[in-house]
Amino acid sequence: MPIDQIEVLLAMSLVRAIGGWVRNLTRELRDFTDYTDSPRRYKRLRRNMILMGVVGTTLPLIFLGYFNYHQFQRAMKAELVQPLRILVNRTKHSFELFLTERLSALSFIASAYSWEELADEKGLHRIFQVMKKELGGFVDIGLINGRGVQVNYVGPYDLKGKDYSDQAWFQEVKVRGRYVSEVFMGYRKFPHFVIAVERQTDHGEWWVLRATVDTEKFNNLIASMGLTQTTDAFVVNRQGVLQTPSKYYGKVMEQCPFVLPPPSQVPMVVETEDAFGREVLLGYTYSDFPGFILMVVQPRAEMLGAWFTLRNELFVLFAGSLGVIYLVLYRVTGLLVRRIQESDLRREAAHREMQYTSKLASIGRLAAGVAHEINNPMAIIAEKAGLMRDLLEKDPEFIHREKFLALTSSILQSVDRVKNITHRLLGFARRMDVQFELLSLNEVVQEVLTFLEKEAFHRSIHLELDLAPDLPQIYSDKGQLQQVFLNILNNAFEAVPDGGRVSVRTWKEGAEWVAVAVEDNGKGMSEEVMRHIFEPFFTTKKGYGTGLGLSITYGIVTRLGGKIQVKSKEGVGTTFTVILPLIAPQKEGSRDGAM
Amino acid sequence: MEPCKVLLVDDEEEFVSTLAERLRLRDIVAEVALNGEQALKAVEERPPHVVVLDVLLPGMGGLEVLRRIRDSHPQVQVILLTGRGSDEEARKGMALGAVDYLVKPVHLEELIAKIRKASPCQARETL
Numbered sequence: 076m077p078i079d080q081i082e083v084l085l086a087m088s089l090v091r092a093i094g095g096w097v098r099n100l101t102r103e104l105r106d107f108t109d110y111t112d113s114p115r116r117y118k119r120l121r122r123n124m125i126l127m128g129v130v131g132t133t134l135p136l137i138f139l140g141y142f143n144y145h146q147f148q149r150a151m152k153a154e155l156v157q158p159l160r161i162l163v164n165r166t167k168h169s170f171e172l173f174l175t176e177r178l179s180a181l182s183f184i185a186s187a188y189s190w191e192e193l194a195d196e197k198g199l200h201r202i203f204q205v206m207k208k209e210l211g212g213f214v215d216i217g218l219i220n221g222r223g224v225q226v227n228y229v230g231p232y233d234l235k236g237k238d239y240s241d242q243a244w245f246q247e248v249k250v251r252g253r254y255v256s257e258v259f260m261g262y263r264k265f266p267h268f269v270i271a272v273e274r275q276t277d278h279g280e281w282w283v284l285r286a287t288v289d290t291e292k293f294n295n296l297i298a299s300m301g302l303t304q305t306t307d308a309f310v311v312n313r314q315g316v317l318q319t320p321s322k323y324y325g326k327v328m329e330q331c332p333f334v335l336p337p338p339s340q341v342p343m344v345v346e347t348e349d350a351f352g353r354e355v356l357l358g359y360t361y362s363d364f365p366g367f368i369l370m371v372v373q374p375r376a377e378m379l380g381a382w383f384t385l386r387n388e389l390f391v392l393f394a395g396s397l398g399v400i401y402l403v404l405y406r407v408t409g410l411l412v413r414r415i416q417e418s419d420l421r422r423e424a425a426h427r428e429m430q431y432t433s434k435l436a437s438i439g440r441l442a443a444g445v446a447h448e449i450n451n452p453m454a455i456i457a458e459k460a461g462l463m464r465d466l467l468e469k470d471p472e473f474i475h476r477e478k479f480l481a482l483t484s485s486i487l488q489s490v491d492r493v494k495n496i497t498h499r500l501l502g503f504a505r506r507m508d509v510q511f512e513l514l515s516l517n518e519v520v521q522e523v524l525t526f527l528e529k530e531a532f533h534r535s536i537h538l539e540l541d542l543a544p545d546l547p548q549i550y551s552d553k554g555q556l557q558q559v560f561l562n563i564l565n566n567a568f569e570a571v572p573d574g575g576r577v578s579v580r581t582w583k584e585g586a587e588w589v590a591v592a593v594e595d596n597g598k599g600m601s602e603e604v605m606r607h608i609f610e611p612f613f614t615t616k617k618g619y620g621t622g623l624g625l626s627i628t629y630g631i632v633t634r635l636g637g638k639i640q641v642k643s644k645e646g647v648g649t650t651f652t653v654i655l656p657l658i659a660p661q662k663e664g665s666r667d668g669a670m
Numbered sequence: 671m672e673p674c675k676v677l678l679v680d681d682e683e684e685f686v687s688t689l690a691e692r693l694r695l696r697d698i699v700a701e702v703a704l705n706g707e708q709a710l711k712a713v714e715e716r717p718p719h720v721v722v723l724d725v726l727l728p729g730m731g732g733l734e735v736l737r738r739i740r741d742s743h744p745q746v747q748v749i750l751l752t753g754r755g756s757d758e759e760a761r762k763g764m765a766l767g768a769v770d771y772l773v774k775p776v777h778l779e780e781l782i783a784k785i786r787k788a789s790p791c792q793a794r795e796t797l
Contacts, residue, residue, distance in 0.1 A: 447753060451682055454775040458688035461778055465695045468797050494775060 086138060093130055100127050121412040128404040133397060140393045144386070151382040156344040156356070159371060162300060163342040163358040167369045169296050170310065171362055174255060174270075177288055180210050182253065182272045185284040190276050193218045193284065194227050203229040206286075214267055214287040219245070221281050230287070232262075239285075248273050248283055257367075258290055258318040258327060266290045266318075266327040290327070293319045300371075307372040311335075318367060324350065333357065335368065346375065446497035453493050460486040495525075511659065514553050516581055516589055517542040523560040524579070527568060536571060539578035546581055546589055551659040555631045562624040563593045563651045570597025570649060588654050596648040605643055635659040674791035675699040675718040679709040679735065680751065681728050692778055696794045698785070706730030710738055717743055719789035722781065723768075724751045725759045733763060740767040747788040751776065 100123050184202055185193075192198050203216045215230020223240025239245045248254040248271045256269040271285040297308050297319060309321040311331045320326050324333070332350035336343065342360040349355045354375040361368050376383075464483040467476055520542065531538050567577045576596045584590040600608070600615075607613040609629040632639045636656045643649040676693060680686040681704055690700035701718065703709035706727050713721065721739060725732035736748050750763040750771035760771040769788045772781060786793050 450753065450774060451685070455682065455685045455688065457775055458685055458692065462688050462692050462695075465692055465797060469695065490775075 089134070093134065097127065097130070117412050117416050120415070121408050124408040124411070125404055128408070129401065132400045132404075136393065136396060136400075140389065144389060147385060147389070148382065151385065155382070156358075159344050159356060159358040159373060160342040163344075163360050163369060163371050166296065166300050166308065166371075167342070167360045167362055169299070170293070170367070170369060173292060173296060177210065177212065177286070178253060178255065178270050178272070180206060181270055181284055181286050185272045185274045190218075190274075190280075190282055196227055196229075199227050200229045212288045212292045214289050216284070216286045219283040219285055225285075244269065244271065245283070249281070257312045257316070260328060290319060302371075303373075305374050308370065310367050310369055313366050313368070323372075331370075333370065333372075442500040446500040449493065449497050453490055453497070457487060457490045460490070511550055511552055513548045513550055514556070515546065515548050516556070516591060516655070517546055519553060519556050520560055520579055520581065520591060523557050523564060526561065527564055530568060531577075534568075534573040534575075536568065536574065537576045539576065541578065541580040543582045546583060547657060549589055549655055549657050549659070551635055551655060555635065556655075559628050559631050559653060560591070560593070562628045563653070566624065567593050567595040567597065567649070567651075570599070571595045572597070584654055587657055589657065590652060590654045592650055592652045594648065594650040599645040599647050599649050600643040601645055605641060608641065609639075671790065671792040673697050673699055674720065674785055674789065674793040675701075675716070676785060677701045677703060677709060677712050677718040677721045679703045679706070679721060679727065679732070680724040681705060681726075689778075689781075693782075695797060696782065698782070698793050706732070706735040709735055713739055713743055713746060717746055719747065719791045720785050721746055721748045722751060722772075722785075723748050725763060726753065733759070733766060736763055736766050736768055749781075749784050749788060 184206070188198070188202065193202070199216065199218065203213065206213050206216070215228065215232065215234070217225045217230070217234060218227040219225050219239055223238050223242075223245050225234055225237045225239065228235045228237075244254050244256055252273050254269070254271045258266050258268045260266060267287050267289055269285060269287055271283050273281055273283050275281040293310065300308055302308055307322045307324065309324070309331070310318040311333075312318055313335075315331045315333070315335050317325050317327055317329050317331050321331070324331055333347070336345055336357065336359050338361045339359075340361055340363065342358060344356055344358045347355060347357050349372065356373045356375055358371040358373070359368055460483045464480065464487075467473060467479050467483070470476070473479070521540075524538065524540075528538075530536070564577070564579075571577060578594045580592045580594070582590055604615060608625050610626060613626075629639055632653055632655070636659045638654045640652045640654070641649065642652075676698055678686045678690050678693075678700060679702075680689075683702075683704055686702050686704070690702050693700040699718075701712055701716065703712050706729055709721065709723070712718075723732050723736055723739075727735065732750070736750070739746055739748060747769045748763075748767070750760060750768045751774055752760045752763075752771055753774055760773075763771060770784050772784060782793055785791075
């Protein structure tokens with residue numbers, strides 16, 4: 076079937092187009108590993124996955140649905156159309172039988188009786204009575220001689236002597252030997268038709284026997300078809316004039332509103348629209364002799380009701396499956412992409428942390444190297460200046476003695492300052508090394524504060540210290556603790572405005588713990604921010620924060636067996652409290668740095 | 671009591687010679703060696719009371735020099751000079767028989783105090 080070919084072609088071209096598209100998509104998916112962290116990429120990934128899933132599932136479903144639909148439609152139609160066809164055929168035969176029966180009866184009478192017998196008025200009357208009784212439907216009967224004059228007549232009208240010679244049917248019966256008229260009203264004023272047969276006398280003179288049949292019988296035939304309420308059946312002639320009354324399309328002798336279908340001896344069913352615009356199934360067949368067309372009209376909606384139900388069910392099934400597929404696709408891709416995103420983030424976090432630690436390690440090495448290198452010339456400067464001072468003190472006569480003494484002590488003070496700096500640098504380098512020792516938390520805090528004194532001074536930040544004098548020494552890692560307090564104090568300094576206040580307090584917490592609290596009166600944090608501050612890469616310092624400070628701090632405090640707490644109120648300030656055990660648990664592999 | 675005889679061993683000549691001069695101003699007999707070989711030779715020829723020995727020496731290391739001095743002249747006391755952050759070296763040196771150690775850069779007064787503590791000789795802490 077051509078439809079099938081078109082479908083196959085369509086399917087093939089679609090498959091080709093989709094194939095190309097899917098190739099593009101898979102390429103995009105394969106190249107996805109390129110490292111950028113824009114969220115748009117995940118959205119696109121998800122969109123592509125969904126699209127692929129949708130195409131991969133929807134297309135086969137659509138094809139399946141389409142073919143099923145047509146297959147079902149064909150089967151259903153055949154099943155519905157067949158009974159209509161049989162009905163039409165059967166009724167056609169009934170009509171033909173009815174007509175042939177009447178014609179045969181007339182033919183039989185014409186053959187069985189001689190001209191003389193039929194010309195006898197009484198005899199014809201008797202014959203007519205038998206016909207009416209046995210066969211029914213006859214209205215009248217008449218005998219016409221070869222010149223077209225009705226010589227004998229039995230019936231309700233006075234038609235004896237009527238001349239038919241100039242009428243078309245009279246000529247036709249002379250040629251064909253028999254004749255069946257179409258239905259007409261005539262002067263009898265009711266629908267009827269005429270049948271006639273031609274005979275010849277022994278002398279070669281021909282004559283015609285003519286009878287009129289009431290169409291009342293047609294209605295009985297149609298009634299016997301057992302049609303439903305909405306179904307209409309009627310007969311039209313070849314000009315489309317109704318020969319029997321129709322329920323919807325007019326009375327007898329009116330023009331039937333349907334365009335006459337192409338002639339067919341076998342019953343056919345076509346889909347068409349009637350005069351009221353209704354979709355109908357038109358079953359019809361042409362009868363050859365006498366020339367009439369039997370039509371059965373059935374509204375399509377009624378006919379195909381079952382099909383529509385099935386179609387709706389099919390559609391609901393189709394839509395339902397699509398819905399389920401899309402929901403599953405949506406959920407699964409969402410989950411998948413989120414997993415990918417999380418794993419990307421984790422990988423990135425690990426990567427950055429690694430970079431950060433190795434960076435710190437190199438800075439540590441560099442600092443240690445610089446400190447050592449600077450120490451040697453500083454030692455020389457210190458000794459030279461010391462010698463100068465020694466010599467000056469030995470020589471009270473020297474004119475610029477006081478001035479030079481001041482100069483040398485200034486040099487020595489500067490050397491001390493440099494010594495402090497190199498000391499701190501070495502301390503920073505050593506921070507990379509995990510070294511547990513007995514230490515004073517107060518000292519650690521004070522050392523860290525030396526880094527920040529300058530900033531506090533320039534920004535006139537009030538540093539308040541409340542360090543417990545009886546704080547017990549703890550066994551912990553000095554370098555790591557320095558980093559912890561440096562991070563926390565840095566944050567405090569960033570939070571406060573110039574002239575703000577940062578206070579540090581230490582105390583003994585129970586028998587086993589010591590605590591340090593760093594409080595500022597800065598801008599504080601929202602609940603939301605507080606929930607995230609210990610997460611790696613969470614930062615409020617847009618542009619310059621790594622988001623690592625507090626996560627590292629948290630990691631260190633946890634490794635040293637301590638706890639870190641934060642209290643904050645927006646616009647009021649923040650308090651970080653670090654609680655440390657007197658003896659930190661020592662674990663293998665607790666080193667933070669690579670030195 | 672005779673004045674302290676001290677041998678200063680350090681590869682930084684400017685540093686060690688200035689330090690020696692400052693010690694001499696305080697009536698300490700100070701001699702200088704710039705490496706391990708010189709130091710061993712000086713100890714052999716003129717044994718001092720105290721050797722102030724830098725741990726980080728080119729060639730023969732400070733600890734090796736210390737070991738040899740302790741072997742050949744057990745009466746000579748050795749004070750180690752270490753850089754900051756090399757506590758490990760100092761610990762080893764003490765184990766090898768050094769009497770004390772100082773972290774560079776040194777304060778002169780501290781050095782003299784340690785010398786006096788190490789050996790019963792005469793040294794002034796002030797000019």
